[in-house]
Amino acid sequence: MEIIELITESLQTLIRNKLRTGLAILGIVIGIGSVIALISLGEATQRSVQDQIQALGSNLLTVSPGSQSSGAVRGAAGGGTTLTYEDAKAIMSSADVTTVHNVSPQLSKRAQLTASSNNTNTQVIGVTEAYPSVNSISVESGSFITNQDVLGMTKVVVLGPTTAATLFPDGSDPVGQTIRINKNAFRVVGVTVSKGGSGFANRDDVAFVPLTTAQKQLFGSNYLSNISISAKSAEVMTDAQNQVGYLLLARHKISTPAKADFSIISQSDILSTASQTTGSFTALLSGVAAISLIVGGIGIMNIMLVTVNERTREIGLRKALGAKKRIIILQFLIEAIMLTFVGGVIGIVLGVGFSYVYSLLSQTLFIISPYAVLLAFVVSAGIGILFGWYPASRAANLQPIEALRYE
Amino acid sequence: MKKQIAIDVSHISKIYKTEVMETVALDDVSFTIDKGEFVAIMGPSGSGKSTLMHILGALDKPTSGTYILDGENVEKLSDDELADIRNRKIGFIFQAFNLLPRTTILQNVMLPMRYGGVPVEERKVRAQKYLEMVGLGNRLNHTTNQISGGQQQRVAIARALVMTPAMLLADEPTGNIASAQAEEVMSIFQTLNDAGHTIVMITHEPDIAYHAKRIIHVRDGKITEDLKNHVRTVAKKLTHLET
Structure with a gap:
């Protein structure tokens, strides 16, 4: 009261x-x-x-050509000429490498893409069918590059969403249409799901072609820009890094890790920095x-x-x-x-x-x-x-x- | 007729101490006031009359001496008991009115009844009755900022009366208002006194003091003169006032 x-x-x-x-x-x-x-x-x-x-993919190791002292993560060290498709295949098939889940060799360079009156200059990445699982991307429509495409060196391309939107601004379905990459005709077979990012880190402004097609027909190179490797789990990242490292040292006939002509950066390195x-x-x-x-x-x-x-x-x-x-x-x-x-x-x-x-x-x-x-x-x-x-x-x-x- | 004593002050002294010096504000003062008296306490500033008023009002405690108000020995009481005495036995009328600003006059008059535990239903009835008595029955919902100084002092009188105290204690009640309104206030005091209310008024104005029946002069902390049976000046009576 x-x-x-x-x-x-x-x-x-x-x-x-x-x-x-x-x-x-x-x-x-x-x-x-x-x-x-x-x-x-x-x-x-x-x-x-x-x-x-995190969106870059977990359990990810990136092997880049060049010395260990290079701080590059990926893409930027494309000039090195020490990693080959055979290195990638060896990592996948070697009995000594037990902790690796999948291996994605990549060769990326910028190229001019043209579709009728629209064109864009973008990152073209030569990949194998392993790319989506290692780099955690998926296809929005159509399909991704297949093993047959890599073996047969076919001229097919999968577009990132930004690239697709630039080339086909009217919103028409790019799948099935033909575009030109550095004047070679490619058939569009798929478009990937957006992964976000902006500016230099834009992971949607890309185009994927079969690795062999990129090496032999587009860029005339036998080497790789980098190899992305997914480990079997986050716990075995260090083992995977060591196993891959020693295998590549042996293949490149290098005696000590200090003289390695490649570098391996793990996602956990990036995460710990972050x-x-x-x-x-x-x-x-x-x-x-x-x-x-x-x-x-x-x-x-x-x-x-x-x-x-x-x-x-x-x-x-x-x-x-x-x-x-x-x-x-x-x-x-x-x-x-x-x-x-x-x-x-x-x-x-x-x-x-x-x-x-x-x-x-x-x-x-x-x-x-x-x-x-x-x-x-x-x-x-x-x-x-x-x-x-x-x-x-x-x-x-x-x-x-x-x-x-x-x- | 046997006279009842309202105030019995004996040998009261009040000494203010600072680090440097002692000031004797009241020096061994004794007097009594009977119920029904209208007393003016006069003196120049610094005479000790304000200190006396504070002690009579139980707002301050004497350094020594005893003070019996309406049969209760005041100087022994705790703070909360003093608050209760002020609430029930003393009706204050201040020079500066001291009404709550931005508050209606009705609520101002109801305030002491809240502290006195008067039932809610009764408060409004009583407040209204006393406001009508001081001629403000038609302004119950005016706020204190909307009325004149004289009217504010009449609100204060109504507020002082609602607890039916043993004594009205007015401190320079006309000090802040115009002389015509001062006359009104004196008229209300005399009407109340005629009806049996005990009134003690502190003032330095002889014109105002002459309205009382007894005038006590204070100087240098001592009573210098106690004029009983003073023939009061009768204030011009306001027709609408009745008790």
Whole structure:
């Protein structure tokens, strides 16, 4: 009964003093909203980076020609002339290599593609039928390069979705149509599913042809740009790396690994680099969140201290009229709880809304960590209530006449 | 007729201490006020009259001496018990009115009843009755910012009366309002006094003090003169006021 009256009176007081209430709520909204938005943005970015790396395919080893010291991942080291199709076949068939699941030899170069009036310059990759399983891509329509295509050196091509859209902008089905690659006619047999990525990392702006066709008819090269290898599981990556490495050293008649004319990079190397990156990201984020919590908290503290101090005379009057200490403290506590609750809810809505709009605009993931919401709410509400209660309690403990005279 | 004692002050002193010096605000003051009296306490600023008023109002405690208000020994009480005494036995009227801003006059007058535990249904009825008595029955839902200083002081009088206290304690009640409105306030005080209310009024204005039946002069923390049976100046009576 008494508590209901207190709540009603607190509510009336808050409504009557709109400016004061509005400012206090604003302080809390900004404190909570900014923490949620910042943490959410950071986590979304972190997750995007991780996802893009994961999308490259797990269990993946990449053998590139050239020295071990080369930092290239794939594609960029196409100039080396140490890896052959026979190396790839040997890895697949050798009895010493037990941990390899599949092997995809690749030769990639840029070439001009033409379909009637449209043309594009894109990455043409000579592949075998093993490519889709190793590099985790799949075909959207039609079919992929087959073993027969590789053996028969046929002139067929599978387009990436971006390439298909560039060559056939009217939306017609490319499968069955004929395009020209460096003036040789190729029949389109399939289009792959989009894998995302953009700019230099765009994995949709490609065209796949049989490896043999690429070597003999398009680029006149007997070598490979790289060999992608999928290990049987993530646990045997190191074994796979060693087995492949020693096999290739033996085949290339090289005595010590230090003199190897190729390099093997595993996905786990990339992942560990990436997790170091995201680790520093997490540290940065925690710092930003901590700072915004402090800034928000100080804002809330100030507005509560000012508004409650300003009401010291009112507290004096209420005491003079017979209000007991407990009633006054309860009233201010209830007001502070209402302010922080309303401000907290608005802050959460705004913080989440801002993160959502940001994710739409930047095309990143929309992630809200319940932990961040809870942390922001508990800290801000705690500060709001503490600094609503503390000055009220101090004023309630003054002699009423001191409170009445307070300037 | 046997007189009942409303206020019994004996040997009260109040000493303010700072690190540098001691200031004696009240020095061994003793007097009694009977129920039904209208007393003006006069004195120049710094005389100790405000300190006396704070002690009479149970807003502050004396350094020494005893104070019995309506049969209760005040200086021994705890803070919460004092709050209760202020609520039930004293009706305050302040120079600066001290109404809650942006709040209707009805709610302002209902406030002491909330602290006094008066049932909700009764609060509005009582508040309305006393607001009508001070001539503001038609403005119940005006907020305090919408009415004049004199009207605000009348709201404060209604607020002081709702708990039917043993004494009305007015601190410079006309200090912040125009003289015509001051006359109104004095008229209300005299009407209330005629109806049996005990009124203690602090003022430094002789014109205002002359409305009382007894005038106590304070100077340098001591009572210098206690004029009983003073012939009061009768304030111009407002026709609509009745108790």
